[in-house]
Ligand SMILES: NC(=O)C1=CN([C@@H]2O[C@H](COP(=O)(O)OP(=O)(O)OC[C@H]3O[C@@H](n4cnc5c(N)ncnc54)[C@H](OP(=O)(O)O)[C@@H]3O)[C@@H](O)[C@H]2O)C=CC1
C-alpha cells in the first residue's frame with residue numbers, strides 16, 4: 001500500500017486541545033463559558049450515537065452542553081419555539097439541529113429559524129451566502145474538517161484539480177466553495193454526471209460524499225492523488241456484525257493514492273472537532289472578542 005494514511009482522529013484531538021485552551025482563556029479572562037445546544041427530534045439510532053458523542057466531547061473541552069431530545073411527532077411550531085428560546089439565551093452560543101429531521105418537518109424552514117450567528121453547522125442561508133461570496137461566516141463542520149486535512153497535507157491547494165462527488169447542501173456544495181476559495185479548479189459530480197470514472201481520474205484531490213458504500217474503486221484514482229472519504233456507511237460484515245465503510249473502496253484506493261483518510265478515524269472525528277471550534281468562534285464573535293486563529297477557514 002502506497003498511500004499515506006491521514007489520521008483524522010489524531011488531527012481532531014489536536015484541534016480539541018486548541019479549543020480547550022481557548023475555552024480556558026475565555027473563562028479566566030472574560031468569565032465566559034461557550035455553550036452548545038444540540039436538538040434531536042426522534043429516535044434514529046445513528047443520530048443518537050452522534051449526539052451523545054458531541055455532548056461528551058463538548059464537556060471534555062470545558063464547554064457547556066445542552067441536549068434537547070424531542071418526540072418524533074413534535075410539531076413544527078414547538079420546534080420553532082424551542083429554537084426561538086435558544087436564539088434568545090445568552091448562555092447558548094451554538095445551536096445544532098440534528099439532520100435528517102422527520103418528514104413532517106420542513107428542514108429549510110427550521111434551519112433558517114436559527115440565529116445565523118449561532119448556526120455552528122453553517123447551514124443557514126445567510127451563512128451559505130456569506131461563504132459563497134467569500135465573506136466571514138460559520139463554515140459547515142464536515143467540509144471545514146476536510147479542508148483542514150487537505151491544507152495540512154498539501155500546504156497550498158492553489159491550481160490543483162479537485163473533484164467533489166456529491167452535491168448535498170451539507171457536504172458537497174460547501175466543500176466545493178471552500179476548495180474554490182483555496183483556488184482549486186473544482187468539479188462537482190453527482191448522480192447524473194457523465195462518465196464519473198473519467199472525471200474522478202483527472203483529480204489531484206477527490207472528496208467522496210455520496211452515501212454509497214465503497215463506490216469509488218482504486219482504478220478511478222489518479223496515482224498520487226489525495227482521497228478524502230466522507231462516507232459513513234454501516235454494512236453487514238463477517239459473522240453478522242455490522243462494519244463501518246466509506247464511499248471509497250479503501251484497499252484499492254490506498255494502493256494508488258498519495259494520501260487517504262480512513263473510515264472510521266478520518267473525516268468523522270474532524271467534523272465533531274470543527275463543531276467545537278465553531279462554537280468557540282461563535283462565542284468570541286458574540287462577545288466582540290478576537291477569535292482564535294486556525295480554527296476556521
Ligand atoms: N463524516 C461525517 O462527518 C459525515 C458523513 N456524512 C456521510 O457522507 C455521505 C454523503 O452524505 P450527504 O452529502 O448528506 O448525502 P446526500 O444523500 O444528501 O447526497 C449524496 C450525493 O451523492 C450523489 N450520488 C448518489 N449516488 C451517486 C452515484 N451513483 N454517482 C454519483 N453521485 C451520486 C447524489 O447525487 P444527486 O444530487 O444527483 O442525487 C447526491 O448529490 C453519507 O455517507 C453520509 O453518511 C455526512 C455528513 C457528515
Ligand SMILES: Nc1nc(=O)c2c([nH]1)NC[C@@H]1CN(c3ccc(C(=O)N[C@@H](CCC(=O)O)C(=O)O)cc3)C=[N+]21
Nearest residue numbers: 050096097098099100121232264265266268269271272
Ligand atoms: N445538523 C447536523 N450536523 C452534522 O454535522 C451532522 C448531522 N446533522 N447529521 C448526521 C451527520 C453525520 N455526522 C457525523 C459526525 C461524526 C461522525 C464520527 O465521528 N464518526 C466516527 C465513527 C463513529 C461510529 O463508530 O459510528 C469516525 O468516522 O471515526 C460521523 C458522522 C454529522 N452529521
